[in-house]
Amino acid sequence: MSTATATATSAAAYQKCMMPACGATYDVGEVHTSCPACGALLDITYDWDRLPTPTSLRDFERKWSRRNEPLERSGVWRFRELLPFAPDEKIVSIGEGQTPLHPSVGVAAYVGMNPGRMLLQYEGMNPSGSFKDNGMTAAFTHAHMIGAQRAACASTGNTSASLALYCGMSRLMQAVIFIGSGKISYGKLSQALDYGALTMQITGDFDDAMQRVREVSKRLGIYLVNSVNPFRLEGQKTIMLRVLESLNWQMPDWICVPGGNLGNSSSFGKAFHELHKLGLIDRMPRIAIINAAGADTLYELYEKRGLRWNDGAPDTKIIDGYYAELDAASERADTIASAIEINRPVNLMKCLRALQCTGGVVREVTDQQILDAKSQVAANGLGCEPASAASVAGAKMLREEGVIDPDEQVVCVLTGHQLKDPTATVAYHSSDQNEFNRVLGSRGVNTATYANRAVQVENDLDAIVRAIQLNS
Ligand SMILES: *Cc1c(COP(=O)(O)O)cnc(C)c1O
Ligand SMILES: [Zn+2]
Secondary structure, three states: OOHHHHHHHHHHEEEEEOOOOOOOEEEOOOOOOOOOOOOOOEEEEEOHHHOOOOOOHHHHHHHHHHOOOHHHHOOOHHHHHHOOOOOHHHOOOOOOOOOOEEEOHHHHHHHOOOOOOEEEEEHHHOOOOEOHHHHHHHHHHHHHHOOOOEEEEEOOOHHHHHHHHHHHHHOOOEEEEEEOOOOOOHHHHHHHHHOOOEEEEOOOOHHHHHHHHHHHHHHHOOEEOOOOOHHHHHHHHHHHHHHHHHOOOOOOOEEEEEOOOOHHHHHHHHHHHHHHHOOOOOOOOEEEEEEEOOEOHHHHHHHHOOOOOHHHOOOHHHHHHHHHHHHHOOOOOOOOOHHHOOOOOOOHHHHHHHHHHHOOEEEEEOHHHHHHHHHHHHHOOOOEOHHHHHHHHHHHHHHHOOOOOOOOOEEEEEOEEHHHOHHHHHHHHOOOHHHHHHHHHHHOOOOOOOOOOOOOOOOOHHHHHHHHHHHO
């Protein structure tokens, strides 16, 4: 790409405060995790008139014959005309986003959908095993654009695994990750350590780690890649582009996604809003965001207390009041789905905007429902971690309520790979009641509804043969 084009690109993309009342703009070359003028989140915004935008989503099919080129192979960057903030030569890609959309007859039956109407977008297939790579490649690219030497995040695990992988593979930056002292799954922690990230384990939970990493990054000038980073959300938009691509550019009726820090749901809303503005789609899907019952801030605020985006003038007293109640009760998020164990979702405002724009709904599901759904996803051949299965458990709930019709088309996003968190899975299937209780009992999980228990048998040929005949 020529220098002239690069300049034009950077000028047509800028950062903009998301709150209509402020609307301050900043160059993409600046680094902010919130609006310097008012403290709200920033969006990456484009002057589409000045950019070469596709006239039809089918234009992207041209790229399929060029999959030997790294940027066309990437499931994120082959859509870069729709996230045009970086010159090609600065893009750092490791082949993220090669993720499939699978129809599942078995999961459809479990959820109560007609055959063929339930599809699973398997983001566990990403290089670090979660959807986070979609966003990390974009944030990392921005960090590289502005010459960062170190990049940091607080993480329930997958963001740090992803950052550590990009740092290790590109050798462009050092990763500094903050984790809480409590729950982080070994699958994720092992990735960060193995990829060589500087790992800071602080006393406290995710919300504490998040608070600290913001302070530390500011003081030391470290580039922050948490989902307050607006560039990450640009990369995550492409998850929906791939869904549409797999559906031959037809819009599904529903997108179900787990809600943690609400980056995914926010980016999906932004993607659909932009596609609609560009005339590339003619209708929106509805987004269903699924909280875990033990970390249900969005559900509480949106469904119970009536908080709405309200065209950019949300009633923030509702939020302040709820957070004050959480503080007064010293209430901490608590769920087996550690990736969504978050009580103060940083992208709340953007998510409210996405809910308005897509006519979305929010539900909460228990850890029991999450683990049962997870086992049914796996029994149908796609392993996911507990948080991911919230999307399927939520779809089932919305089906039972009659909100989702059995003949609508539903896409559930499976956000992370099964091997991220084997502890919960093994406990669920364990025949050892003590092990089950130790890991799951304290979370109100009583029954391993779909347990597949190992058969205990003595080391004797005849006994083994008998046991197989008896059990198959
Ligand atoms: C980060 C994460 C989530 C939560 O996504 P948000 O965008 O923060 O709402 C859900 N599932 C998995 C596996 C994750 O890693
Ligand atoms: Zn502002």
